[in-house]
Amino acid sequence: MILDVAGEASAQDLRANLVRVAARLFYAEGLRTVGVDRVASEAGVAKATLYRYFANKDDLILACLEQRQADVMASMRATVERAPATALDRVGVLFLELGHLAMQPGFRGCPFLLAMTEYPQDDRIAELTRQHKRATRALFATAIGAEKDPTGNLAGVVAILYEGASVLASVEGSTRPLTLALRNVENLLRAAAID
């Protein structure tokens, strides 16, 4: 395995592709609905190969969530850094980005919450979810600026609005909760004399 022929998947590509395919199916149809046969088939891989890279289905699910966590946080951080003008802009683009996701068909809200709901007894999923929510709130805190919000309460409220708008947008199949939440965030930041 010194050289990989172009177009052929290396072991890492194979694993990464499995995670990508599984994450898409799991999110779209649910963790319990989608079986490992389906994941292997749609990834163009034998089931035994899947089990060479993942000890069991739980590990595959965990790998999907960890990948999602890395992707989402990288995307959010990039979004914030792309609009560095004011705190209001930095927070606003995050809501707009979520609005973009919510407009796509098949939007079902936060994948971590979905996983936690389908596996209520799984401690690792619960811990990953807590970690994801902490990281999101921390991102809001840095977007607002620690000096403008020393207690972090403002970031906390923004995180609550973000979460609630995401849930209601997925239920209603509309972005209206997101625009309503964003308008409220703007009022909040202005009222706090931030930008």
Next chain:
Amino acid sequence: MILDVAGEASAQDLRANLVRVAARLFYAEGLRTVGVDRVASEAGVAKATLYRYFANKDDLILACLEQRQADVMASMRATVERAPATALDRVGVLFLELGHLAMQPGFRGCPFLLAMTEYPQDDRIAELTRQHKRATRALFATAIGAEKDPTGNLAGVVAILYEGASVLASVEGSTRPLTLALRNVENLLRAAAID
């Protein structure tokens, strides 16, 4: 069946008890985790009896959600009517009531969202969930007062805060998001010069 012996369950009691037991198990452990054998066993009835009152598991789940909808709305309406002083009080007690629920062990957030997550393809569950969220927002609207909030945007934001705080409280296992959301609702109502 003119007279029911005291202590014996009539047909309606039997059905109602099945719904009660099923709803408790489904909420605590998940719809797919809990099987019909388990429900029948814990309700003290035979599986065939369960299938005499419900055509299949889906119907049992639907019955649980409909019962939950009736109970939750009755409870919330009673809560609002018990604190009729000001709009701030009426909305506040709803958050406090949710805080009371969130403090109990096993709190997992809104049962409708859990059901929708576990059965993403079920249209009846999705419709019941939308209906529940509409009713909740309408309750906030009446608690605030239509004349104070003609567009309903204020009630919409309160509903978003309510939803987000519920989700984050269940993830963090803490009532802090709820108190934070409540404080923000108070500020919102005051800023709108409502009570």
Next chain:
DNA sequence: CTGTGCTAAGACCGATCTGTCTTGTTCGGG
């Protein structure tokens, strides 16, 4: 050329779940 390791394809096993059916029992009404 030969052997080794990874792969696809799919058979296979055991566990679990939904839904039905059987059997025996109890109880209330005519």
Next chain:
DNA sequence: CCCGAACAAGACAGATCGGTCTTAGCACAG
């Protein structure tokens, strides 16, 4: 007193799913 309906208990069938194993093909190293 007796019949029929409802019940508990549990066997049963059919399907699904997670996970293992077998077989055969293929690429690459020596």
